[in-house]
Amino acid sequence: MAKTKGVLLVGVGLLALTTLSYLLAQQHLGRPGLVLALAIAATKVGLIAFFYMHLSERPGGPRLVFATSFIFVVILVGLVLAEASDRARPTMPPGPFQPLLLPALQGAREVTPHREPPRGP
Amino acid sequence: MPSDAPARPVVPQAGHFGDEPARQGAAHMGMWVFLASEVMLFTALFTAYALYRLAYPEVFRLGRTHMDVTLGTLNTYVLVSSSILVALATVAVRRGRDLMAGALLMGAVLLGVCFLVIKGAEYTHHFHDKALPGAHYAFTKFAIPGANLYFTLYWLMTGIHALHVVVGMGVLSVMAFRAMGGSFNAAYHTPLELGGMYWHLVDVVWLFLWPLLYLV
Numbered sequence: 001m002a003k004t005k006g007v008l009l010v011g012v013g014l015l016a017l018t019t020l021s022y023l024l025a026q027q028h029l030g031r032p033g034l035v036l037a038l039a040i041a042a043t044k045v046g047l048i049a050f051f052y053m054h055l056s057e058r059p060g061g062p063r064l065v066f067a068t069s070f071i072f073v074v075i076l077v078g079l080v081l082a083e084a085s086d087r088a089r090p091t092m093p094p095g096p097f098q099p100l101l102l103p104a105l106q107g108a109r110e111v112t113p114h115r116e117p118p119r120g121p
Numbered sequence: 122m123p124s125d126a127p128a129r130p131v132v133p134q135a136g137h138f139g140d141e142p143a144r145q146g147a148a149h150m151g152m153w154v155f156l157a158s159e160v161m162l163f164t165a166l167f168t169a170y171a172l173y174r175l176a177y178p179e180v181f182r183l184g185r186t187h188m189d190v191t192l193g194t195l196n197t198y199v200l201v202s203s204s205i206l207v208a209l210a211t212v213a214v215r216r217g218r219d220l221m222a223g224a225l226l227m228g229a230v231l232l233g234v235c236f237l238v239i240k241g242a243e244y245t246h247h248f249h250d251k252a253l254p255g256a257h258y259a260f261t262k263f264a265i266p267g268a269n270l271y272f273t274l275y276w277l278m279t280g281i282h283a284l285h286v287v288v289g290m291g292v293l294s295v296m297a298f299r300a301m302g303g304s305f306n307a308a309y310h311t312p313l314e315l316g317g318m319y320w321h322l323v324d325v326v327w328l329f330l331w332p333l334l335y336l337v
Binding site for chain 2: 003004007008010011014015018021022025033034037038040041044045048049051052053054058060061062065066068069072073076077080081084085
């Protein structure tokens with residue numbers, strides 16, 4: 001019975017953290033809000049991995065794989081972001097995705113923001 | 122949970138491989154390596170998201186205003202609840218309550234169906250708005266450079282995730298029928314644990330998709 005209670009307790013924690021994420025998002029906190037939302041998601045993943053995916057019962061190999069995966073994710077996302085944020089702005093890809101170039105958006109010119117040409121003196 | 126009780130091996134052909142706890146440990150280790158490869162698949166998508174969010178911060182901030190936050194949040198509760206049911210099913214089968222385990226797993230499958238129905242409703246809405254991926258993007262209310270990248274990533278990430286939901290529902294259904302058919306007992310239930318871990322991974326991926334696409 002204790003095991004069932006433990007599962008339910010973790011479940012209540014997961015649902016409570018989900019509600020917390022939602023409520024924080026309503027506050028429109030900007031960049032700190034993004035960091036907070038990801039931290040809450042990581043906490044929930046920790047709870048699921050440790051208690052629902054049996055890491056609490058299996059020290060050794062599985063925990064090593066879990067930790068290695070996490071480190072690889074951080075390395076991949078982190079290095080890409082570090083390189084891209086250090087790049088000179090003009091070298092960032094503008095994308096071949098300008099809406100006016102898309103065939104499906106030919107009729108949408110009027111709602112697309114555009115710059116007025118500079119006026120002469 | 123390793124058990125000292127004599128039991129059949131995780132797979133019938135593995136009788137020559139160590140004792141039962143060793144076989145269970147190897148099965149769990151193999152499953153974790155497989156799940157790690159799945160994590161790498163989604164990491165590539167999350168990396169693309171991070172790069173384009175860096176390039177178009179305002180677009181990605183505005184993108185969520187075109188999403189149905191209520192449906193996205195409802196789907197989060199649905200998936201988390203299904204994970205709780207799967208964890209309870211594992212506890213039940215360890216106590217020898219096969220029918221209860223099967224019923225809990227079928228409950229999780231039903232919640233998976235709910236998730237896909239809600240996701241389908243969202244997709245239909247985006248389809249009518251013409252907020253489609255790639256060059257098919259024609260959502261006039263959000264027609265700024267980079268907007269179609271947001272929706273391309275949205276369709277790609279949630280689409281691949283939905284595919285995993287479908288596979289997970291299949292795995293859980295098989296486990297439910299096997300549990301109700303008496304294939305598992307207190308000493309032998311490793312396949313159910315591994316199938317449950319796959320479902321939990323599906324939940325884990327959504328726990329990151331939800332805030333990034335709907336909340337912040």
